[in-house]
Amino acid sequence: MTLINAPRGTRDILPSESWKWAYIIKTASQTMQDFGFSEIHIPIFEHTELFSRGVGETTDIVEKEMYTFNDRGGRSITLRPEATAGVMRCALENNLCVQGASAKLWSWGPMFRHERPQKGRYRQFYQIDAECLGISNAMADVEVISLSLELFRRLGLRNLEVVINSVGCEKCRPVYRQKLVDYFSAHKDSLCETCLDRLSRNPLRILDCKKEQCGLVADGAPDIFDSLCDECREHFAQVRAGLERLGFSYRLDKRLVRGLDYYTKTAYEILSGDLGAQNAVAGGGRYDNLSSAIGGGKVPGVGFACGVDRIMLVMEEQGCSFGQVPKTRVYCAALDEESRASVQVLTHELRKAGISAECDTSGRGFKAQMKNAGACDFACIIGQSERENNSVAVKDMKAGVQENVPVNEAVNYLRDRL
Numbered sequence: 001m002t003l004i005n006a007p008r009g010t011r012d013i014l015p016s017e018s019w020k021w022a023y024i025i026k027t028a029s030q031t032m033q034d035f036g037f038s039e040i041h042i043p044i045f046e047h048t049e050l051f052s053r054g055v056g057e058t059t060d061i062v063e064k065e066m067y068t069f070n071d072r073g074g075r076s077i078t079l080r081p082e083a084t085a086g087v088m089r090c091a092l093e094n095n096l097c098v099q100g101a102s103a104k105l106w107s108w109g110p111m112f113r114h115e116r117p118q119k120g121r122y123r124q125f126y127q128i129d130a131e132c133l134g135i136s137n138a139m140a141d142v143e144v145i146s147l148s149l150e151l152f153r154r155l156g157l158r159n160l161e162v163v164i165n166s167v168g169c170e171k172c173r174p175v176y177r178q179k180l181v182d183y184f185s186a187h188k189d190s191l192c193e194t195c196l197d198r199l200s201r202n203p204l205r206i207l208d209c210k211k212e213q214c215g216l217v218a219d220g221a222p223d224i225f226d227s228l229c230d231e232c233r234e235h236f237a238q239v240r241a242g243l244e245r246l247g248f249s250y251r252l253d254k255r256l257v258r259g260l261d262y263y264t265k266t267a268y269e270i271l272s273g274d275l276g277a278q279n280a281v282a283g284g285g286r287y288d289n290l291s292s293a294i295g296g297g298k299v300p301g302v303g304f305a306c307g308v309d310r311i312m313l314v315m316e317e318q319g320c321s322f323g324q325v326p327k328t329r330v331y332c333a334a335l336d337e338e339s340r341a342s343v344q345v346l347t348h349e350l351r352k353a354g355i356s357a358e359c360d361t362s363g364r365g366f367k368a369q370m371k372n373a374g375a376c377d378f379a380c381i382i383g384q385s386e387r388e389n390n391s392v393a394v395k396d397m398k399a400g401v402q403e404n405v406p407v408n409e410a411v412n413y414l415r416d417r418l
């Protein structure tokens with residue numbers, strides 16, 4: 001029989017990498033806490049409707065990329081392709097935003113999209129996600145953008161660029177949409193097949209088509225800034241002023257629309273100069289209509305998501321620190337067969353005292369055990385004479401010096417030196 005492999009577009013996070021992964025999550029957790037965001041966990045699968053109504057029927061995600069199936073009860077279930085819709089559903093269902101209350105929530109975990117796998121893009125990928133719900137003020141947009149930038153600053157990422165845009169609201173976007181339809185209809189000959197299809201269904205998406213021919217046409221498209229209503233214009237000005245107040249530089253990009261229907265007003269991305277075509281390490285924006293699209297009341301929101309896989313790529317590329325490689329501090333070794341039992345007891349005592357310790361469980365000889373001890377700070381060696389004296393030989397592996405310590409003092413002795 002041939003070995004069964006992991007499905008295409010997935011990957012295993014092995015020990016050589018998982019400790020770096022843990023460092024990123026730990027840093028995110030601390031940063032979120034410092035900004036007053038509380039951690040939540042939501043289901044990995046939801047009712048398909050949540051995404052078709054929340055993210056939007058005509059988006060690439062819903063049309064082509066979701067893992068959707070009927071469960072055994074005949075309900076249509078989808079593995080979450082993104083987190084925001086689920087977080088909003090969670091807040092509405094649990095009444096986190098009633099009577100003007102706001103909620104600042106963060107989460108992390110796997111998302112699923114059936115896309116063509118490439119560097120930094122997987123079908124099961126991991127995102128860190130932060131959502132600020134219940135606040136329509138532009139200061140919340142600035143807070144979210146600044147949170148993502150602070151996270152990346154702490155992780156040591158360099159060479160980043162903030163790109164922002166306003167995609168308008170339900171009042172002014174239809175006007176802009178019509179201007180786009182008029183413009184692109186006059187340039188039909190130059191559009192790719194996908195964009196011709198988008199023309200009637202989702203013309204805004206033509207703006208971020210990656211094909212060169214469409215890009216050239218899109219460059220000449222009407223400017224959204226000219227179509228914004230007073231409220232959206234004022235909101236955008238406040239976001240920009242807030243970013244400037246905090247000393248963040250940014251670039252305006254009228255073609256940044258992002259692939260999800262729920263965005264209103266602010267849309268933003270953080271790009272890395274050290275990734276290829278998939279160069280966004282974070283993206284987000286405001287979504288004041290998501291709540292009502294999934295059947296809730298009026299709950300505005302703004303948030304961002306960033307891909308752990310991509311952050312990892314950039315950090316490796318830029319030689320960022322992942323902190324200390326975790327290692328076992330003490331290795332307990334038996335000089336002879338008769339000492340193995342004592343070694344196991346000592347290892348157990350050290351662990352109970354909160355000292356990381358290992359011993360051989362596979363019956364290997366003393367030499368092989370000491371080879372493992374080489375990766376630790378201390379070795380605790382027990383042989384016949386140590387057993388007779390109720391002692392243990394503690395060897396400082398770096399200094400190479402060895403001392404005999406009574407067994408019942410070994411914990412304190414090591415604690416003083418670790």
Ligand SMILES: [Zn+2]
Nearest residue numbers: 169172229232
């Ligand atoms: Zn507007």
Ligand SMILES: [Zn+2]
Nearest residue numbers: 192195209214
């Ligand atoms: Zn196109």
